Amino acid sequence: MPELPDVETYRRYVGATALHKVIRSTHVPGAELLEDTSPQALGRQLDGHAFEQTRRHGKYLFLQLDDGGFLVLHFGMTGRLRYFKDSPHPEHTQLLITFANGYRLAYVAPRKLGMIALTADMDDFVKRKELGPDALQLGPDDFRELLESSRGGVKSWLMNQHHLAGIGNVYSDEILFQARIHPRRSLKSLDSDDRQRLYRALQDVLKKTIDAQADPDRVPASFLLPHRQEGEPCPRCGTPVRQEEIAGRTAYYCPRCQPQ
DNA sequence: AGGTATGTTAATTG
DNA sequence: GCAATTAACATACC
Numbered sequence: 001m002p003e004l005p006d007v008e009t010y011r012r013y014v015g016a017t018a019l020h021k022v023i024r025s026t027h028v029p030g031a032e033l034l035e036d037t038s039p040q041a042l043g044r045q046l047d048g049h050a051f052e053q054t055r056r057h058g059k060y061l062f063l064q065l066d067d068g069g070f071l072v073l074h075f076g077m078t079g080r081l082r083y084f085k086d087s088p089h090p091e092h093t094q095l096l097i098t099f100a101n102g103y104r105l106a107y108v109a110p111r112k113l114g115m116i117a118l119t120a121d122m123d124d125f126v127k128r129k130e131l132g133p134d135a136l137q138l139g140p141d142d143f144r145e146l147l148e149s150s151r152g153g154v155k156s157w158l159m160n161q162h163h164l165a166g167i168g169n170v171y172s173d174e175i176l177f178q179a180r181i182h183p184r185r186s187l188k189s190l191d192s193d194d195r196q197r198l199y200r201a202l203q204d205v206l207k208k209t210i211d212a213q214a215d216p217d218r219v220p221a222s223f224l225l226p227h228r229q230e231g232e233p234c235p236r237c238g239t240p241v242r243q244e245e246i247a248g249r250t251a252y253y254c255p256r257c258q259p260q
Numbered sequence: 261a262g263g264t265a266t267g268t269t270a271a272t273t274g
Numbered sequence: 275g276c277a278a279t280t281a282a283c284a285t286a287c288c
Contacts, residue, residue, distance in 0.1 A: 114267085
């Protein structure tokens with residue numbers, strides 16, 4: 001479920017496994033996912049080098065090489081990473097990096113909705129993609145300013161990567177649940193109390209789901225995440241959870257805790 | 261068999 | 275220009 005907490009979990013995973021190891025070879029079965037690059041260019045940029053640092057902006061992961069350039073990964077809806085040795089590489093591997101120590105890092109994406117790119121400059125990449133500020137880096141004043149500069153529905157605003165980067169369908173539901181705001185509410189209907197709760201919930205949900213390694217089974221018991229199913233009892237009040245299409249996506253919310 | 265899925269983007273309409 | 279809606283992308287799963 002690659003939204004910000006998932007990608008942050010991948011970032012930490014790479015940090016704990018694949019840094020400072022010389023890359024022996026690069027194999028690209030999923031060349032369709034390459035953006036403005038080629039398997040040859042990827043090999044030239046990676047082979048013989050090592051990843052030295054990991055960074056993230058919204059749902060994008062940046063692996064910085066020892067010459068300063070970045071491998072950029074986006075995970076679409078089903079992308080993930082796996083660091084392993086020996087066993088055959090996972091099905092649907094789109095990029096396979098083999099290190100000199102014999103381990104491999106696979107970027108796996110069953111539905112090829114992700115993206116693989118190279119960039120010399122992370123800030124420049126973020127600007128080109130017109131991404132808003134990373135949701136976790138956002139201070140309360142910036143948040144208020146951002147909110148005031150747009151209109152429309154609160155859920156689609158949260159999911160719009162141009163406003164703030166990192167939140168998708170699942171976590172927008174969780175944030176709205178924790179803030180006790182109905183997902184159909186408009187931005188302009190939010191009073192200052194609502195906005196403050198929204199900001200707090202945003203920070204709180206992201207931090208806690210990162211702590212849980214984005215695993216629904218490890219998230220606090222008060223979270224909606226493991227109960228995203230029509231009719232499941234709300235973890236706060238027991239009212240059956242409602243499922244509706246909102247902003248083009250399947251939304252889940254508690255009609256009692258999140259009054260319209 | 262058909263509907264659904266965590267994301268992004270382009271096209272269209274208001 | 276902004277916001278909302280829809281389709282498209284490619285594939286697995288129920």
